[in-house]
Amino acid sequence: MTRDEIKYMILDIIQDIDDEAEFDGLDEDKPLRDQLDLDSMDFLDIVMELRKRHKLQVPEEDYPQLATLMSCVNYLEPKLKDA
Amino acid sequence: MMPDSQRIVITGVGLAAPGGASTLAEFRAQVLAGRSGISTLEMRYMGVHPAGLCDFPETKYRKKRDNKRGTRAGCLGVYCAGEALAESGIDFTQYRLDRTGVYMGLTEHGTVETENEVYNISQYNYNVDYWTHHHNPRTVLNNPAGEITMTFGITGPHYSVGAACAAGNAALIQGCQMLRLGEVDVALCGGLSECTGSFGIFASFRAQGALAEHADPTKASRPFDQARNGIVISEGGCVFTLERLDKAQARGAKIYGEIVGYAMNSDARDFVLPYGPRQAECIRLALDRAGMTPADIDLVNTHATGTKQGDIEECRAIAEVFAGCENLRVNNTKSIIGHAMGAAGVLELAANLPAFEDGLAHPTINLDELDPECALPGLVSGEAQKLPRAETILNNSFGMVGINSTLIVKRLVAK
Numbered sequence: 021m022t023r024d025e026i027k028y029m030i031l032d033i034i035q036d037i038d039d040e041a042e043f044d045g046l047d048e049d050k051p052l053r054d055q056l057d058l059d060s061m062d063f064l065d066i067v068m069e070l071r072k073r074h075k076l077q078v079p080e081e082d083y084p085q086l087a088t089l090m091s092c093v094n095y096l097e098p099k100l101k102d103a
Numbered sequence: 104m105m106p107d108s109q110r111i112v113i114t115g116v117g118l119a120a121p122g123g124a125s126t127l128a129e130f131r132a133q134v135l136a137g138r139s140g141i142s143t144l145e146m147r148y149m150g151v152h153p154a155g156l157c158d159f160p161e162t163k164y165r166k167k168r169d170n171k172r173g174t175r176a177g178c179l180g181v182y183c184a185g186e187a188l189a190e191s192g193i194d195f196t197q198y199r200l201d202r203t204g205v206y207m208g209l210t211e212h213g214t215v216e217t218e219n220e221v222y223n224i225s226q227y228n229y230n231v232d233y234w235t236h237h238h239n240p241r242t243v244l245n246n247p248a249g250e251i252t253m254t255f256g257i258t259g260p261h262y263s264v265g266a267a268c269a270a271g272n273a274a275l276i277q278g279c280q281m282l283r284l285g286e287v288d289v290a291l292c293g294g295l296s297e298c299t300g301s302f303g304i305f306a307s308f309r310a311q312g313a314l315a316e317h318a319d320p321t322k323a324s325r326p327f328d329q330a331r332n333g334i335v336i337s338e339g340g341c342v343f344t345l346e347r348l349d350k351a352q353a354r355g356a357k358i359y360g361e362i363v364g365y366a367m368n369s370d371a372r373d374f375v376l377p378y379g380p381r382q383a384e385c386i387r388l389a390l391d392r393a394g395m396t397p398a399d400i401d402l403v404n405t406h407a408t409g410t411k412q413g414d415i416e417e418c419r420a421i422a423e424v425f426a427g428c429e430n431l432r433v434n435n436t437k438s439i440i441g442h443a444m445g446a447a448g449v450l451e452l453a454a455n456l457p458a459f460e461d462g463l464a465h466p467t468i469n470l471d472e473l474d475p476e477c478a479l480p481g482l483v484s485g486e487a488q489k490l491p492r493a494e495t496i497l498n499n500s501f502g503m504v505g506i507n508s509t510l511i512v513k514r515l516v517a518k
Contacts, residue, residue, distance in 0.1 A: 037168060037171075038166070038168040040167070057168075061237065068235065068236070071232060071233065072233065077232070
């Protein structure tokens, strides 16, 4: 997957969690939780969805890597390069 | 008579009933017309069966994402509680959020969520890494009541009352008791059912020979009829706002009725078979506590679910207690909405509460050939009837493992 594809996949997962999520003006380098109505259970939803869609296991110690949209892309890019 | 500070009144009703009624007025119109709320549902592993399904504004009080995260019972509860509060005109300027209690009656909880998760992991070769982190918060027994408190910022006590199909009445009784004890000043009490989401509940009734079948789903729920063959499973919800009479009157609240008597007891004999003599004891105990005699009751709303023995047991109990009460009328709401399990008692009370205003008893429907063993005098069949007097309603709700409940509600007579 390209970096853009990964970014849109993450946004798609968030949209699935909250269909009222507003992405206009989203700063890719700022924590998603500060900008969207997301809590820890929602982050676990993102982790679960990555597992379901791409059989990707994100270990708990890596959860901080999913904090911003850009860090998600950076973290997932090597793992999804063949996806 | 009790002081007004100990008299408990109903000041708000919120409901979602099988067939699509989502207000008391819509529901009353449905039951007076005898319009069945039963349709069909295609159930996983089970095929198509008659069922009572609700249609209500699910996002009126919370977002779709919260409905996805929570449970169907929570979704029903939040809507019904929101409506009950709005109806009662309580905006928490008169009452405190930390002095408000939420008591929800449930027949069961967690069955739907567990079945769904087992099905989910079956799609991943039963790898439990795919089991959702939402499972525990969804299946803790306080879940639906807790979802209500989270939505409305209520910080008083909340919990569920598990009492099989007597649960709705049991939650109302709990609310009355907490108000009388001074534990809370407002009680949101009701019952909820998400049972139509569980194949296991359908399958268990079928295995027991107690799941209703009929080519026309609107005729499947037929308590007291010779051709009855079991229960129609329904989802639903109903929440009442309860307050003490003095405070309710001081703030000029509309008062739907006063809970003047209640009782619960146990058969202590069988897992599933009901027992009329103990039901009769329960009814008598409620009458005693209300300071009433059988002749004081104007309308009995029966619990009867459409099973062979269950209907007969209740009819024997009613015939015995109310022998000679010529002005008594008897009806059954499940013939119209099916069996809403934890919500049954409260939905059935709501279906009849407007009798204090319109003076009518809604009909029992689908009574094509009355079972002689269920031929109660005063049974209202086919069409609504004018009640000889509309001052008191006695509501029965019984459940599995031998649990009985009776509630008596009276038109408010102020001192």
